[in-house]
Amino acid sequence: WxxxxxxxxxxxxxxxxxxxxxxxxxxxxxxxxxxxxxxxxxQHPSEFEEKDNYSIVDKLIHEHNYYPDGTPKRTNSRSKTNPNEEQRHLVQAILDQYNDDNNLFGVHAHELESLVRHKGIYENDRWFYHFNFTTKTKGANGTLGSSNLFFAEVSHMREEDAWEVNCCCTINSDDNGHCYGCRNNGSPGMQHPTDTGAYTGGHLDEYLPFGGDDRVKRLQGYVFCLVQEEALEGVLERIYSYFDRDRNTVAEQLK
Structure with missing residues (x-):
């Protein structure tokens, strides 16, 4: 969680x-x-945690199956609500910084309209993320005007949390700067500035680790399952070590 x-x-x-x-x-x-x-x-207490008539084993099983906010761990319910929530928060931060840097306030400030597409690129021990998104600005009468198409690139070194905004700019609908990273890794529709010097990543003819983006997602999902199974074994052994309980019963409840 x-x-x-x-x-x-x-x-x-x-x-x-x-x-x-x-x-x-x-x-x-x-x-x-x-x-x-x-x-x-x-992390509000769930109805389960507020009850006193459950054993320690039952509580351990509950903690394994549910996140602190009560969401089941073995479903995609958290991601289904808004699968691009994190990316949208990041793009909003980039856009707010763009407004600050260009003294765009009030009716002149760009408001995030839609996250169109995003793609991760890995080059030279560094992660790059490319975004296309649209914004709108308010007219003199307060109504939203026409959409503006943006490109943005942020990056960070592997295993570091500090993000660097390399580029954030408006682009035309026919701009089509070349990017090996987006093309090779499953996002050929990503639009880039015509001036390819405006962005840093995507100039090496390489692929993401393990191959294309779809393959990475499959492998990462598989690795995650292996980690989950290892974690499951740890929980089982913890229960078996301290409590005399039928293994099949516990394993069935943890599924």
């Missing part, structure tokens, strides 16, 4: 958070408090 938060510093030095947890915040201590408060709300 995990929750991803993106943090950026605005032009006044305040910290902004995505998803929006209030703020702006003056210090990282305030950010930490906001995150802890948000997590505490997500």
């Amino acid at each position: 995990y929750q991803v938060y993106f943090i950026r510093t605005d032009r006044s030095g305040y910290f902004r958070m995505y998803p929006d947890l209030g703020g702006p915040f003056q210090s990282l201590d305030q950010v930490d408090c906001a995150i802890n408060h948000h997590l505490a709300k997500l």
